[in-house]
Amino acid sequence: MLPKDLVAELMHFRAERDWAQFHTPRxxxxxxxxxASEVLELFQWEDRQGDALAKILPRLREEVADVATYLTYLCADLGIDLDEAVREKMVQNRKKYPVELSKGSAKKYTELQGEA
Ligand SMILES: [Mg+2]
Structure with missing residues (x-):
């Protein structure tokens, strides 16, 4: 999902510090x-919206960058094409959540079957 030059920059950052040795899939x-939990922590005890959300946005920005960074390393190391994986998932999700059953509904696909 990140552009190739940014992925290359992340890989270079890791290589020049010899950190790949610590980056096992586990x-x-x-x-x-x-x-991802650090993202969640920002919302702990408060459903932030409006000004309260704006206040934490810089921290949220940092944490989503951390999530993207680790996801990028994981995908790169395991040869996962993230764009392709997301496209495949969208095909599955369109089948799981047909518009006629899921529009305006927050129900899980297992609860949608048999409706309509
Ligand atoms: Mg963090």
Whole structure:
């Protein structure tokens, strides 16, 4: 999802620090989850909207960048084409969530079956 030059910059950043040795799939998956939790932490105890959301936006920006960074490393190391994976997922999701059953509904696909 990131442009190739930015992915290359991330890989260079990691290589010049010799950090790939620490980036096992397990460690990257853990780090990805931890950074996603840091996003969630910003909303802990408060459903931030409006000014309260604007106040945390700089921190949110940093945390989503951390999530994107670890996701990029994980995909690059495992040979996952993220764009292609997302496109494939969209095909699956269109089948799981047909418009006629899911429009305006927050129900999980398993609860949509048999409706309409
Ligand atoms: Mg972070």
């Amino acid at each position: 460690n990257l998956a853990i780090s990805l989850s931890l950074e």
